[in-house]
Amino acid sequence: MTTPIIDLAHEIKLDIKNKLDYYLGDENLKHDVPLREKILSNPDGYIDLEELLHYEDIKEKLWTAEELRKGVELSQLVELDSTGDKIRRKDNLKLPELSLLSQKRKEEDVKMENEKEKGDKKDFIILKINCKEKTTIPLKNILDEFKKLNPDLDVKYEYFKDNIGYFAILLKKLQSIDDSKIVNKFTIEQTEFNLKKCEGEELSKFLNEHGTEFEIIAKEKIKNEAKPAEPKKRKEIILGGKKFCNIGLVKMEVNSILSKSKPDEKLVGRAKDFVLDLCSYHKNFHDKIKDPDYVMVSTKEKNKYLKCFYIVDKNQNKVHFSSRQCIDNFIANLNGE
Secondary structure, X not given: OOOOOOOXXXXXXXXXXXXHHHHOOHXXXXXXXXXXXXXXXXXXOOEEHHHHHHOHHHHHHOOOHHHHXXXXXXXXXXXXXXXXXXXXXXHHOOOOOOOOOOHHHHHHHHHHHHHHOOOOOOEEEEEEXXXXXXXXXXXXHHHHHHHHHOOOOEEEEEEEEOOEEEEEEEEOOOOOOOHHHOOOEEEEOOEEEEEEEOOHHHHHHHHHHHHHHHHHHHHHHHHHHHOOOOOOOOOOEEEOOEXXXXXXXXXXXXXXXXXXXXXXXXXXXXXXXHHHHHHOOOOOHHHHOXXXXXXXXXXXOOOOOOEEEEEEEOOOOEEEEOHHHHHHHHHHHHOOX
């Protein structure tokens, strides 16, 4: 009996072909946002062949661009341009619809949901929310108003900063989003908020900026729902777009900002957002400050060694806010008093 001779060169070409088919195939491109964007940036759908040499499992094989070209010869799914330096899906095949959760998380969700409710497959849509100008209205107030107007929509992830944010809505079996049925415009304290469904580039942008955080938070909320209900759940504390496990951490954040800031230093970024959100819980906030311009840390006139928060309005009026009173009112708000 003659032992068959294995064509190693062909085996390597086949291995390369399978890898190229995978990366430019539907399953990977449902989730691979960076590669999708590179493909979409070229009207003809081509990307540089050498781009693929940077992928970890291709790099490990030590394959060259010339070897990749040989693998393309066996493929029915990908093709090279006339120069042989660029690659694309055969005939510039349209990309598959973008899937929000990674494939691994999708599989975990299906397994968990099958245990909880057989056949009840779910998916997400993302709504972008914005207003014309920056607002100091807390995210909690915006979310509460949205839920009040859209009680059938299950929000699993929320984010809002300055004047733009996102709500991730979990859809249940047979549930669909008909934009005409969503209350996609509402007003809080004379600030109008508008919502629209994220698609195409907007959806890719959301996943690039918030994808990881969205998956972690949304996944955790779904898992928690599968657990037996606890007697009492701790309410979420969100200030300045940041989540705190308890009020003690809020107080630590206040002390950290005060200690790290120099007198008369303007706050920026998350520190500014946090202080504005916290001060908005002061019972006289809207009476004391009408048109906030910036936030600063300064010393009290009667005690030059004690730093505190000040909000300065457009007319440069400097108004002091007691962080202790703000925290006390915030706790009362959490407890529904």
